[in-house]
Amino acid sequence: MTDPVPFPPAGDQPGGYDPAAVEEKWQARWRAEGTNAPDLEHGARPYYALMMFPYPSAEGLHVGNLFAFTGNDIHGRFQRLQGHTVFEPFGFDAFGIHSENYAIKVGIHPGELIPRNIDNFRRQVQRTGLMVDWRHELSTTDPSYYKWTQWVFLQLYKRGLAYKKKAAVNWCPFDKTVLANEQVVGGACERCGTVVEQRFLEQWFFRITDYAGRLLANLDTLDWSDTTKTAQRNWIGKSEGAEIAFVVQDVMEFAGSATATAGLSGEVAVTPTEIRVFTTRADTIFGATYLVLAPEHPLVDSITTDEQRDEVQDYVAGAARQDLVTRKTTRDKTGVFTGAYATNPGTGMPIPIWIADYVLMEYGTGAIMAVPGHDERDHEFAKIYDLPIVRVVAGATPGADGRIEDAAFTDVDGCRLVNSGRFNGLSISEGKAAIVTELASHKAAIPVVNYRLHDWCISRQRYWGPPIPIVYCDACGVVPVPEDQLPVVLPELEDFRPDDSGVSPLARSEAWYHTACPSCGKPARRETDVSDTFLDSAWYFLRYPSSDRDDVPFDAALTKRWLPVHSYIGGNEHAVLHLLYSRFVTMVLHDAGFIEFEEPFTRFRAHGMIVRDGAKMSKSKGNVVNPDDYISEWGADAFRTYLMFLGPYEEGGDFRDKGISGAKRFLDRLWRSVHDARRDGDVDVEVRRKLHQTIRKVGEDIPKLSYNTAIAAMMEYMNSMRSGERKPRVDEVRPLVQLVSPFAPHIAEELWSILGNEVSVFDSGWPTYDPALLVESTVTMAVQVNGKTRGTIVVAKDVTQDDAVAAAMAEPGVAKFVTGAVKKVIFVPGRMLNLVI
RNA sequence: GCCCGGGUGGUGGAAUCGGUAGACACAGCGGACUCAAAAUCCGCCAGCACGAGAGUGCUAUACGAGUUCGAGUCUCGUCCCGGGUACCA
Numbered sequence: 001m002t003d004p005v006p007f008p009p010a011g012d013q014p015g016g017y018d019p020a021a022v023e024e025k026w027q028a029r030w031r032a033e034g035t036n037a038p039d040l041e042h043g044a045r046p047y048y049a050l051m052m053f054p055y056p057s058a059e060g061l062h063v064g065n066l067f068a069f070t071g072n073d074i075h076g077r078f079q080r081l082q083g084h085t086v087f088e089p090f091g092f093d094a095f096g097i098h099s100e101n102y103a104i105k106v107g108i109h110p111g112e113l114i115p116r117n118i119d120n121f122r123r124q125v126q127r128t129g130l131m132v133d134w135r136h137e138l139s140t141t142d143p144s145y146y147k148w149t150q151w152v153f154l155q156l157y158k159r160g161l162a163y164k165k166k167a168a169v170n171w172c173p174f175d176k177t178v179l180a181n182e183q184v185v186g187g188a189c190e191r192c193g194t195v196v197e198q199r200f201l202e203q204w205f206f207r208i209t210d211y212a213g214r215l216l217a218n219l220d221t222l223d224w225s226d227t228t229k230t231a232q233r234n235w236i237g238k239s240e241g242a243e244i245a246f247v248v249q250d251v252m253e254f255a256g257s258a259t260a261t262a263g264l265s266g267e268v269a270v271t272p273t274e275i276r277v278f279t280t281r282a283d284t285i286f287g288a289t290y291l292v293l294a295p296e297h298p299l300v301d302s303i304t305t306d307e308q309r310d311e312v313q314d315y316v317a318g319a320a321r322q323d324l325v326t327r328k329t330t331r332d333k334t335g336v337f338t339g340a341y342a343t344n345p346g347t348g349m350p351i352p353i354w355i356a357d358y359v360l361m362e363y364g365t366g367a368i369m370a371v372p373g374h375d376e377r378d379h380e381f382a383k384i385y386d387l388p389i390v391r392v393v394a395g396a397t398p399g400a401d402g403r404i405e406d407a408a409f410t411d412v413d414g415c416r417l418v419n420s421g422r423f424n425g426l427s428i429s430e431g432k433a434a435i436v437t438e439l440a441s442h443k444a445a446i447p448v449v450n451y452r453l454h455d456w457c458i459s460r461q462r463y464w465g466p467p468i469p470i471v472y473c474d475a476c477g478v479v480p481v482p483e484d485q486l487p488v489v490l491p492e493l494e495d496f497r498p499d500d501s502g503v504s505p506l507a508r509s510e511a512w513y514h515t516a517c518p519s520c521g522k523p524a525r526r527e528t529d530v531s532d533t534f535l536d537s538a539w540y541f542l543r544y545p546s547s548d549r550d551d552v553p554f555d556a557a558l559t560k561r562w563l564p565v566h567s568y569i570g571g572n573e574h575a576v577l578h579l580l581y582s583r584f585v586t587m588v589l590h591d592a593g594f595i596e597f598e599e600p601f602t603r604f605r606a607h608g609m610i611v612r613d614g615a616k617m618s619k620s621k622g623n624v625v626n627p628d629d630y631i632s633e634w635g636a637d638a639f640r641t642y643l644m645f646l647g648p649y650e651e652g653g654d655f656r657d658k659g660i661s662g663a664k665r666f667l668d669r670l671w672r673s674v675h676d677a678r679r680d681g682d683v684d685v686e687v688r689r690k691l692h693q694t695i696r697k698v699g700e701d702i703p704k705l706s707y708n709t710a711i712a713a714m715m716e717y718m719n720s721m722r723s724g725e726r727k728p729r730v731d732e733v734r735p736l737v738q739l740v741s742p743f744a745p746h747i748a749e750e751l752w753s754i755l756g757n758e759v760s761v762f763d764s765g766w767p768t769y770d771p772a773l774l775v776e777s778t779v780t781m782a783v784q785v786n787g788k789t790r791g792t793i794v795v796a797k798d799v800t801q802d803d804a805v806a807a808a809m810a811e812p813g814v815a816k817f818v819t820g821a822v823k824k825v826i827f828v829p830g831r832m833l834n835l836v837i
Numbered sequence: 838g839c840c841c842g843g844g845u846g847g848u849g850g851a852a853u854c855g856g857u858a859g860a861c862a863c864a865g866c867g868g869a870c871u872c873a874a875a876a877u878c879c880g881c882c883a884g885c886a887c888g889a890g891a892g893u894g895c896u897a898u899a900c901g902a903g904u905u906c907g908a909g910u911c912u913c914g915u916c917c918c919g920g921g922u923a924c925c926a
Contacts (some may be wrong), residue, residue, distance in 0.1 A: 226841090227841060227842070230840075230841060231840090231841075231921070231922095234839095234840060234841085234921085234922075235921095235922090237925065239925070239926085241926080277926085278925090278926065279926060280925095280926065281926080292926095333924085357924090358924050358926095359924080359926080360924075360925070360926090362925090363925045363926075364925070364926065367926095368926050369926085370926090371926090375926070376838085376924095377924055377926075378926085380924095450925075450926095451925090452925050572920080572921090573920095573921095575921090576921085609919095609920090645849090645850095645861085645862070646849065646850085646862095647849070647850065648850085651842085651843085653849065653850080654848085654849055654850090655849095656848080656849070656863070656864095658848095658863055658864070659848095659849070659862075659863055660863095661862095661863075662861090662862045662863060663862090665862095666862090668876095668877095672877095708849095708850075708851085708861085708862095709850095709851070709852095709860085709861080711861080711862090712850090712851070712860065712861035712862075713860090713861085714861095715860095715861055715862075716860075716861065719861090722878095724878085724879080725878075725879095780857085781857085782856070782857035783857090784856085784857085784906080784907070786906075786907090787905090787906055787907040788907090789856095789857050791857095792857065813893095823906095824906065825906090826856090826906050826907075828856060831856055831857090832856045832857070832907090834856080834906055834907065835906090836906050836907095
């Protein structure tokens, strides 16, 4: 112990903890001394502690944001105390529909609104005391940032991964824009709840599906929580199956015309039409009693018979008129018979070909073989249209399967094929393999892997985003803007409102979109769509360390030094999209040779959600927590500590106003403990042991994000250190100040300096514990009789079984239950003893 | 419907290689200090029954079975709550 200053400090009154003064003082000092600005070029053991950057709303920081940021800050500060150089940057995801809609609502241009909101956010974040390196702040709306977002687009374009196609898109009639599939929730717009319609527009897409296999396989290498990985796996939706060709029987045969009756058969020399279906259950092919095509299927017209033509055309037209919502949410099955038949390659029998909208053109081949016996949807359809239902799979127990006419039998485990010719008796997986092999030998099947994942539509017919850097020239066609002409600056438009023309507001500025073709110099036209916000956020983590560089998107040396991100923390609502897009863009940049790694986030953890008094916070309920009010009343340190204490970080918890007082009391007691601390006096071995146990516990809990139990452990230690009228020793409080510092950084700095230290507590290192001091010489063991706890014994920690039994029998409370001979003794050294009689 | 989480005192939550359920905190109750209050400090605080009392017994981790010497923890079934997803063949 070396205390260079008199202690306790003269004139310092116990109980004089003034959070506002302490917090202001240290925030100023950190700023003045550059405490939170690491040396990115030379600092030892770099550690990149990243949190998801917020969208700067007009309402200001939400308590949920603060919960997220504080958890990351604690993790970062802890890593710093462990000797890492920690980089904790901050930025703003300020483009996008949120900002734009709000701007429309209040009638102020987003270009004016956003900087205001950012100032407010920055003020709030600084007030919370995060260890942010503000030199590297960024906003996605800054031309020096989105210049490189456009650059990212060009890299994808160069590699053939950006393409344009006319596609049925989700159109929100309220926001007047195209939505990605992911932005449609339950058939309605994610943002405004309006029911989405179907429209056809030319859109830019990224070929993320090319990366589906890698995006899936790499998940196994990542230190992410399983729930997040599972969500990504489900989203990618790999299914292994086969494409099987069904040959359409000659239309003439079924035309019912005079020529047909004149003896012409299916052997007429006509090129046979094939319908390819995708299935994961090739084993059930003998049960395929009909085929179904999606209404948009290209073969619909050519196979339909004249008798059925009117009905089919009506049905197809009706399906086209439907919006995507009705199509995808209506479960009542409808369909129409085409009049045509195909041959089931298993049974060799003709089966009818139907059209129904429960089959989707965009998945697989847009056609299925229907197996009503073993697929619920097909079963439902077959019942409605009275199509044959055949059992081709039977369960392990004969007769226990139920009637196949009543319900589809979808069990797989332990099941065997029946009614399947020479494949009878095979298991499901054997059947699949054997049938696909057999069909493949006739070129009638091929194993195929399908993904649920769709290509990423990045076009937005909106104003508030980075213009897509493409020029259309009558002579040269689609021309990418050369990199040295970036950024394509978003023009200032007085009227930035979207309309339902399906064209971006940028199309109103002729001066802007008229440009010279970069290739031939003739008059040309700019792309007027802007890109999806998710593209802005798909690469920002690469930009942070290099945010001051104007010549490159990210500096090679810095990137090598700081990435991939060591720890990423964010909300589970981004578990799928943001994380998947970021991984995709990173992989592409890796393949293009810009970076050495292909996964951006080594470790990811999702924080939980904060509710208030058991209910979700919302403006309409009026139960939103405004962090400013609480920080003013209790101080940032108490607020942070309470947020981390109210529940497990990864699960979130219930915010209750009264709960904060517990955190504040804890800090008050810490303050008094330092001021009361004595330098001499006897060492209390129990307190000392507790200290070492606490150092270990807190050091183990923080990396696990188990902040609530870390705080509980420190409270316990505080209680034992101060039990009764006891005044703690200086060497008892000093390490506690260090343990508390990640949670309550300002008070920790103040107390650390009061304890006579001149450097920041965050440069003091993490206290170590002595394993020898953790061990207690005696232990309290539970004694059970027939499994019920009947008493406890205090014995040496390495007590033998015989001695333990003897001690137990000496306990009256135990002995009275031992009514007969002890048949068996269960002895867990140091934990418990069970006497079985 | 399917896929993930989760169900523990008045409340938020501890405890999972199966081993004394309820740590820590909030609220509440009682006490010390005080003229009084606040603050602070000390004690009590799952339910039921018996007992004057110290205490003793029984029951308890959504519900029902099971495995085990022993289950909040593992297995099976059921019911609720939260989140995601939606005809993906």
